[in-house]
Amino acid sequence: MIILEQMDKNILIEDFSQFNQIALIIEKNFYEEGKFEVLFSYEKRPSIKDFRTNEKIRNEYFDNIIHILKDEYPFTVSSRYQRILEIKKSPNVVGIINLNIDGILTLNNSQNVIDLEGNINWVYCSTCGMDKSMESVVKNQDDITCISCRSNILKPSMPFKGQDIAQWDLRDSWMLLNKCDNLTILVADQISPMTYSFIEIVRKRNKEIYIVDQSGEKYENMDSNMMNLNFINYSLDNFLDIMLESLNNKII
Numbered sequence: 001m002i003i004l005e006q007m008d009k010n011i012l013i014e015d016f017s018q019f020n021q022i023a024l025i026i027e028k029n030f031y032e033e034g035k036f037e038v039l040f041s042y043e044k045r046p047s048i049k050d051f052r053t054n055e056k057i058r059n060e061y062f063d064n065i066i067h068i069l070k071d072e073y074p075f076t077v078s079s080r081y082q083r084i085l086e087i088k089k090s091p092n093v094v095g096i097i098n099l100n101i102d103g104i105l106t107l108n109n110s111q112n113v114i115d116l117e118g119n120i121n122w123v124y125c126s127t128c129g130m131d132k133s134m135e136s137v138v139k140n141q142d143d144i145t146c147i148s149c150r151s152n153i154l155k156p157s158m159p160f161k162g163q164d165i166a167q168w169d170l171r172d173s174w175m176l177l178n179k180c181d182n183l184t185i186l187v188a189d190q191i192s193p194m195t196y197s198f199i200e201i202v203r204k205r206n207k208e209i210y211i212v213d214q215s216g217e218k219y220e221n222m223d224s225n226m227m228n229l230n231f232i233n234y235s236l237d238n239f240l241d242i243m244l245e246s247l248n249n250k251i252i
């Protein structure tokens with residue numbers, strides 16, 4: 001296990017230039033200190049059964065969403081997300097698993113990004129697959145009955161209580177973890193259980209893992225003998241600048 005500190009910037013740039021199949025995981029609370037993660041947290045979501053069968057609960061939930069989001073459009077792309085959007089363009093980045101639900105990374109182009117925990121920007125019909133933007137629902141107070149099959153209620157694209165995360169997104173994530181030559185994890189405040197299971201997949205393949213953590217967490221529960229596990233105590237913004245520099249050097 002290697003712990004890199006501020007002074008090792010050049011080492012880091014050199015390190016990253018050797019990878020050409022980088023997978024990124026963006027942990028929760030990456031955007032504006034987790035604003036949307038808190039407002040739309042799993043605990044505040046209804047059960048899928050109540051949402052489907054209880055009109056009062058359903059309407060209350062949509063009213064709450066509209067109340068929260070009505071002044072938010074268009075979502076501000078934070079400088080941190082701007083860096084990610086730049087990194088995403090690199091041919092040496094094979095994919096990004098985003099655990100944040102703001103959906104900002106997939107607004108204009110969803111290629112190579114998996115919104116694994118869902119995306120607050122879309123509502124969809126589980127019967128016919130029709131979808132529409134949450135912005136339209138919020139701004140126009142659209143009817144939430146599916147206009148395509150007319151029999152189903154549109155649901156925000158994130159798991160409610162009693163639901164798992166989308167299996168196809170999970171499969172895509174596993175595929176990504178099984179082809180990357182580097183897994184870099186951007187930690188705002190903590191590593192989620194899902195990420196631990198992803199680390200295990202990459203660790204078994206003996207690929208390099210970088211955990212960039214600005215919280216100063218020590219992770220004593222992690223096996224410190226893991227040769228290919230690197231902790232980087234950097235601010236996320238500084239690290240992203242270094243990563244960009246490294247990726248850009250490579251293109252030249």
Ligand SMILES: [Zn+2]
Binds near residue numbers: 130
């Ligand atoms: Zn439908």
